Amino acid sequence: MEYRKKTVVASVTGLTLEGMDIMFISFAMTMIIAEFHIDLATGGLISSVTNIGMLFGGIVFGILADKYGRVKVFTYTVLLFAIGTALTGLATSIEQVYVFRLIAGIGAGGEYGIGMALVAEAWPKNKQGRASSYVSVGAQYGVILAALISAVILPTLGWRALFFVGVIPVIFAFIVRRNLDESPEWLAAQKNKTAVKKKEKGKLLQLFETPRITFTTLTLIVMATVQIAGYNGLMIWLPSMLQQSQGLSVSSSALWTISTAVGMIIGMLTFGIFLDKFGTKRSFGLFLIASACAVFLYSYATGSVGVLLGGSIVGFFSNGMFAGYGALIGGLYPVQIRSTATNTIFNFGRAIGGFSPILVGFILQSYDMKVAMLYLAGLYCMSFLAMLTLKKGNDDQVNHAI
Structure with missing residues (x-):
């Protein structure tokens, strides 16, 4: 302990x-x-x-x-x-x-x-x-x-x-x-001699060693990318969106940031409990669908209470899932390549998802907040569909703890 x-x-x-x-x-x-x-x-x-x-x-x-x-x-x-x-x-x-x-x-x-x-x-x-x-x-x-x-x-x-x-x-x-x-x-x-033998193959290549492992790795990269893209798109642009759509001051936007961060922390701790109790698919499925709905509905929020409470709810679901990726990725790969898998998959998500604010900015220039939020909601739906493809398998290389 x-x-x-x-x-x-x-x-x-x-x-x-x-x-x-x-x-x-x-x-x-x-x-x-x-x-x-x-x-x-x-x-x-x-x-x-x-x-x-x-x-x-x-x-x-x-x-x-x-x-x-x-x-x-x-x-x-x-x-x-x-x-x-x-x-x-x-x-x-x-x-x-x-x-x-x-x-x-x-x-x-x-x-x-x-x-x-x-x-x-x-x-x-x-x-x-x-x-x-x-x-x-x-x-x-x-x-x-x-x-x-x-x-x-x-x-x-x-x-x-x-x-x-x-x-x-x-x-x-x-x-x-x-x-x-x-x-x-x-x-x-x-x-373990078998572990040592596997280690000699090249750890990065082991993430793509068979069709099953390759598909799992690519699916997790999609999910991690959506997680980062959603977070960056929300946290970088939402304060500006709210200042324009709701007429909020900079100080009010800072208060929104704090309330959203609090919602994120509570969401993470809650998701960890859900993951242990209900498993991967039920937990991620619930939070992904809830994130899509919360993000889209948030574009209709009005008034100080609605904006602050809605921000907390969006943060609760959209970033609560962040707490589960370490356990998810770590549970799908054996100890010999666990650090390689976790770092590679999540940092690919960081690199790709980091471009999301550029796209959100383009959408805001050409359309409005509702279209931007619809884009973010669509990302969570895409991640939901990707998550459903994760299956248990008999592959010796991957421990599918789904």
């Missing part, structure tokens, strides 16, 4: 720091654009570069974690992430910002899947949903923490000081290395 708690604490802290770092860019963007005299599109590339780094880091560090151990590689990802974040504060040109954000993204991309693999291997099957949800709320804690730190540092010390906070993960990495033992399941697999 003590080891289980340590894996959750380590993974939650890692995801909190990652969420905090990503939001630092959002809060500091205006100052960065002003200092380097760049346009909005050039500034927006900072996030794109970070996402590319996450995809690359997710694949590379996922493979390394499966080969050399979860805790050891997890520590390196946090250190790299901290270095990239701190160096961002020293950048003297926008090109240097891109390079340092790429480094930070590589570290952050590796951290997520490894942390989820640790949790999946430490907790029993009937509690993995809840454990995964505990970890997933870390990203929302990071958003809140970033808002508080930014409010204190930006007005007085400027945007560079904000990124010097990136040295904190170095301390965290040291603590993790000293107090967390390697995953017992991974250690046992290393002693």
Whole structure:
């Protein structure tokens, strides 16, 4: 039990720091654009570069974690992430910002899947949903923490000081290395000759080794992409949509963001319980359909109460599912490729889903909020149909825990 708690604490802290770092860019963007005299599109590339780094880091560090151990590689990802974040504060040109954000993204991309693999291997099957949800709320804690730190540092010390906070993960990495033992399941697999033989095949290729595994991998990539695309489309554009359609002030939009984040946290914790009790298809099915309905109906919300309450409900369902992907992906692949699978699949979703705000922006320019929300609702319906194709199988390579 003590080891289980340590894996959750380590993974939650890692995801909190990652969420905090990503939001630092959002809060500091205006100052960065002003200092380097760049346009909005050039500034927006900072996030794109970070996402590319996450995809690359997710694949590379996922493979390394499966080969050399979860805790050891997890520590390196946090250190790299901290270095990239701190160096961002020293950048003297926008090109240097891109390079340092790429480094930070590589570290952050590796951290997520490894942390989820640790949790999946430490907790029993009937509690993995809840454990995964505990970890997933870390990203929302990071958003809140970033808002508080930014409010204190930006007005007085400027945007560079904000990124010097990136040295904190170095301390965290040291603590993790000293107090967390390697995953017992991974250690046992290393002693298994069959596991060692599989390991030699190339972990990334094992995600596409047979038609069944390939189909499962592609299905999960679709679901992860929808999850990220829906989240980005909602959180980046909804405050602006509401300011235009409802005449909300910036302060009211901030209140909306807080209420939606609270709904997301409650949704994640609830989804974890549902996942353990009702299984994958029922839990994801319910939340995906509810997300589609909630998002579409939200375009008709009016008044302060309706907007705030509706935002909480949308956040509850649409991002509540985020809590389940660690348990879902981790349960579908054996220990030998678990970190590789989790990191590769979810970071592909991040990279592709990261373009959703561009499409939402185009829709808003050409149409209106209702059409944009219909697009987001359609994404959740697509993910629902993809989820239905996940089936139990007799494949030795994949443990289909559906």
